[in-house]
Amino acid sequence: MKKILIVDDEVNIGLLLSKFLSRNGFEIKTATSGTSAFDILSKETFNLVLCDFRLEDTDGREVLKKIKLLYPRTGVIIITGYSDIKLAVELIKMGAYDYITKPLYPDEILNTINKAIETQQALNEELDNPTPVTTETSKSKEPKKISGGFDEYVIGQSSAAKELMRQIELVAPTNYSVILIGESGTGKESVAKSIHMKSNRRDKPFIAMDCGSLTKELAGSEFFGHEKGSFTGALYTKIGHFEMANGGTLFLDEVGNLSYEIQAALLRTVQERKVKRIGSTKEIDLDVRIIVATNENLIDAIAKGKFREDLYHRFNEFGIYMPPLRERGKDILIFAEHFLSAANAELNRDVKGFSEEVEECILTYTWPGNVRELKNVMRRAVLLTEGDYILLKALPLEISTFTKLSALENILDKPAGGGEGRRERKLDLKNAALEAEYETILKVLKEVNFNKTKAAKLLNIDRKTLYNKMKAINLE
Numbered sequence: 001m002k003k004i005l006i007v008d009d010e011v012n013i014g015l016l017l018s019k020f021l022s023r024n025g026f027e028i029k030t031a032t033s034g035t036s037a038f039d040i041l042s043k044e045t046f047n048l049v050l051c052d053f054r055l056e057d058t059d060g061r062e063v064l065k066k067i068k069l070l071y072p073r074t075g076v077i078i079i080t081g082y083s084d085i086k087l088a089v090e091l092i093k094m095g096a097y098d099y100i101t102k103p104l105y106p107d108e109i110l111n112t113i114n115k116a117i118e119t120q121q122a123l124n125e126e127l128d129n130p131t132p133v134t135t136e137t138s139k140s141k142e143p144k145k146i147s148g149g150f151d152e153y154v155i156g157q158s159s160a161a162k163e164l165m166r167q168i169e170l171v172a173p174t175n176y177s178v179i180l181i182g183e184s185g186t187g188k189e190s191v192a193k194s195i196h197m198k199s200n201r202r203d204k205p206f207i208a209m210d211c212g213s214l215t216k217e218l219a220g221s222e223f224f225g226h227e228k229g230s231f232t233g234a235l236y237t238k239i240g241h242f243e244m245a246n247g248g249t250l251f252l253d254e255v256g257n258l259s260y261e262i263q264a265a266l267l268r269t270v271q272e273r274k275v276k277r278i279g280s281t282k283e284i285d286l287d288v289r290i291i292v293a294t295n296e297n298l299i300d301a302i303a304k305g306k307f308r309e310d311l312y313h314r315f316n317e318f319g320i321y322m323p324p325l326r327e328r329g330k331d332i333l334i335f336a337e338h339f340l341s342a343a344n345a346e347l348n349r350d351v352k353g354f355s356e357e358v359e360e361c362i363l364t365y366t367w368p369g370n371v372r373e374l375k376n377v378m379r380r381a382v383l384l385t386e387g388d389y390i391l392l393k394a395l396p397l398e399i400s401t402f403t404k405l406s407a408l409e410n411i412l413d414k415p416a417g418g419g420e421g422r423r424e425r426k427l428d429l430k431n432a433a434l435e436a437e438y439e440t441i442l443k444v445l446k447e448v449n450f451n452k453t454k455a456a457k458l459l460n461i462d463r464k465t466l467y468n469k470m471k472a473i474n475l476e
Contacts, residue, residue: 007037008052034058053080075120156331160323172198180293182322185370188293196249204248212254230279256296325367339378398450
C-alpha cells in the first residue's frame, strides 16, 4: 500500500483529503505544521508528501527544500489557494512533481498523485542502479568510478589511485570520523559521498556544508538551527545541518575556516551527540557520521592557536590523503576522457578524443586546480572543437604555453652525448647571460601561472620587452 503524508494547517482540508485517499487505497498520515511533518518523516517512509504552501510555522518552499535534502526518495506535490505561474515554475525546478491550486477536484488530484508516485519510483530505480558514463577510449582502461546517484569520481589505475580506493573501502563500513586532506579541486566531496554510499547509512541523508562561506553570525544557526522568534529576523523555525543529517553523514568542507568560538560549540555537539536549536531548551539526540575536508595543514593551525587540538582529534579518527592530479600519472588521461564524455552528453556533441599534442599537454601540465580545473578545460575544449578530435587551439593558453616551457627546459637540461650534467655550451659571457635570462623568464612565468603582466612586473621590465624575449625563445 502506497503511503502519503498530508501537511496542511487547515484541519478540515486534511481530514477530507485523508478520507478520500484512504478510500482509494492509500495509507495516510496527516500533519498540521512543518515541524510535526518532519517528526513523522523521521520515523516513517512515505511515497509522497502533499503539502500546503502556506503553513503556520514555515512554507511549502522550505518543506520541499528539506525533503529533497533529507528524503530524496519521497515525491512532493505542493497545494496552494492561489495561482502563481512564477512560483509554480520555481517549485518544480526545486524538485516538486506538481503545483496544484485549490479548489481540489477528486479525479484530477488522484490522477496527479498516481503519476507522481510512478515518476518517483522510476527516479528511485535510477538511484539504486546508476548508469555508468563511459567513452570508447576509456572502455579499454576500465577505470573504477565512485557512484551512487552522485557526481562520478574516476579512481583510475595509478598506485596513488589504488591506495585511495583501498582506504575508502576500508573505512566506509565503520562509523569513524574521517579527515580528507588535499588541495582544492581534488574531489574531496565526491570521495565523502562515496564513503557515505558504501556505508550502512546510504539510505539516510548526506548533507554537505561549506564552512568557508559561513559568517560568524550565521554559523550557529546553520549548524544547530533556531526556533521562530529566537532572534531578530528568525521568522521561521529552522532545522540545522546536524539535525538534517541525523542518521546519515555530515560533510564539512574547509573546516579550517571556522572561528574558534564555533569550533568550541562543535566540540560539545560532537562529544555529547546532542544538538539544541538556538532559542530552544529541548535537546535532540544525534547519530551523525562526520567527514571533514581541508586544504590547510591543521597541525600548523593548532600550533598557531587557530584550530582546537581536541576537535582535531575528534575528527581525525581516520585520515585520507587526496593526491593532486599531477601525482596521478596517466590517470589524468582517464579523467580527461571521462569529462570529455560528460561534456559530449551535456552539449550534445560527439568529439571522439584528443590529438597527440593535446594528450601531451594534458599529461605535462601541472593542473593547479586539479580535477575541477580539468573538468572545466574539457567542457571548454568540447565547446570549441568543430571536428572529431580536440586540437591544441581549443586549450587555454596557459596550458599550451606550459608545455612549451617544459619542453624548452628539457632541451636546456639535456646533456650532450647522453652524459651526466648539463650539455656543454660555448663558454662565453654572452651565452651564459642569455641562458640565465631565459631560465629566469621560465621560472617567473611558471610562478605567476603565465600571467604576463605579473611576470613583467616581477622581472622589472615592461610587457613589450617580455613579449620580445618570449618571441626570441619561440614562446610568443
